[in-house]
Amino acid sequence: MASTVEVREAGDSDTPAVEAVVEGAFGDQGAAVNDVMARLRGVEDMGVELVAIDDREVVGCVALSRAWLDARERLVDVLVLSPLAVAPDRQGRGIGTALLAAVPEAAARLGAPLVFLEGAPGYYGARGWRPASAHGLERPSLRIPEPACQVLLVDGHEPWMTGRLVYPDVWWRLDLVGLRDPELAEVEAALRES
Ligand SMILES: CC(C)(COP(=O)(O)OP(=O)(O)OC[C@H]1O[C@@H](n2cnc3c(N)ncnc32)[C@H](O)[C@@H]1OP(=O)(O)O)[C@@H](O)C(=O)NCCC(=O)NCCS
Numbered sequence: 001m002a003s004t005v006e007v008r009e010a011g012d013s014d015t016p017a018v019e020a021v022v023e024g025a026f027g028d029q030g031a032a033v034n035d036v037m038a039r040l041r042g043v044e045d046m047g048v049e050l051v052a053i054d055d056r057e058v059v060g061c062v063a064l065s066r067a068w069l070d071a072r073e074r075l076v077d078v079l080v081l082s083p084l085a086v087a088p089d090r091q092g093r094g095i096g097t098a099l100l101a102a103v104p105e106a107a108a109r110l111g112a113p114l115v116f117l118e119g120a121p122g123y124y125g126a127r128g129w130r131p132a133s134a135h136g137l138e139r140p141s142l143r144i145p146e147p148a149c150q151v152l153l154v155d156g157h158e159p160w161m162t163g164r165l166v167y168p169d170v171w172w173r174l175d176l177v178g179l180r181d182p183e184l185a186e187v188e189a190a191l192r193e194s
Contacts, residue, residue: 005059005095007102010049015041017058018051025085032174033083039170040065047079047110050102052086052095060086060095064106069114069137071163079107080167081117100127104154113156116165118178121147122194128152136162143178145188 010018022037023030040046045066052060062084069076081103086095107115116132117124129150132139139149149165171177179187 005052005054005098007050007052007098009106010051010058010061014049014051014058014061018049018061021058021061021087022083022085024088025091026083032176033085036170036174036176037063037083039174043170045168045170047112048106050099050106052099054090054095059090060084060099062099062103064103064110064112064115065168067116067168068166069161069163070166071161073160075166076114076161077112078114078116078165079110079112080165080171081115084117084119096123097127100124103152107152107154108156111156113154113158113161115152115154117150118144118148119150121150121191124150132165138164139178140165140167141178143180143184145179145184145191147191148187 019034022033026033040063047064047066049061049063051058062081064079064081067078067080069078084096084099103115117129121131129152131147132149132151133146135151135153137151139146167177178184
């Protein structure tokens with residue numbers, strides 16, 4: 001379903017509403033996701049946050065934060081998309097799709113040639129994302145199932161930009177990289193069947 005929400009850059013005053021959307025969308029994991037976002041906002045690692053607005057209410061959000069591609073030639077500044085969240089009572093109406101549609105322009109504004117994410121290949125693959133491995137890009141952990149490490153090539157991307165994605169340490173300190181068993185084994189089994 002096409003969405004008519006407005007997508008704009010988030011400001012500090014949006015943070016409480018963003019946190020509520022994240023809590024609603026991620027349930028038990030919401031507090032950990034909000035924790036990493038708060039830490040990213042406190043340092044230069046947060047690139048940009050976008051919010052989806054419907055009738056002046058924040059109904060979805062996406063964050064693009066900084067990471068590196070460890071290419072042979074040099075480190076390349078890239079972005080990681082996490083989280084993408086839509087309020088539970090608004091899901092399935094194209095809001096996630098509208099937020100993703102705003103990502104290429106936001107990434108280009110930040111000068112990042114690549115955006116990475118960990119997510120369901122079916123959902124993101126239908127919205128222009130490709131497995132990172134298809135472009136010579138390596139996942140930062142073997143606990144990210146290979147098809148789930150996905151990438152979007154943005155303006156400024158060049159063929160020599162291959163190598164391993166490196167996350168800043170905040171993601172490791174909060175143990176938010178990839179999946180752990182038993183969820184990891186379940187997702188791997190589901191991907192094998194799909
Ligand atoms: C995933 C999420 C952001 C999608 O946003 P949304 O506004 O509901 O999505 P859209 O309306 O743009 O797209 C809906 C489609 O996505 C599909 N979809 C939703 N979540 C999905 C998932 N985890 N895996 C695969 N497909 C999914 C729906 O089945 C629907 O499919 P259809 O278009 O064939 O009917 C939202 O459901 C959400 O916040 N989920 C909880 C948090 C989460 O898992 N975030 C992603 C972490 S990377």
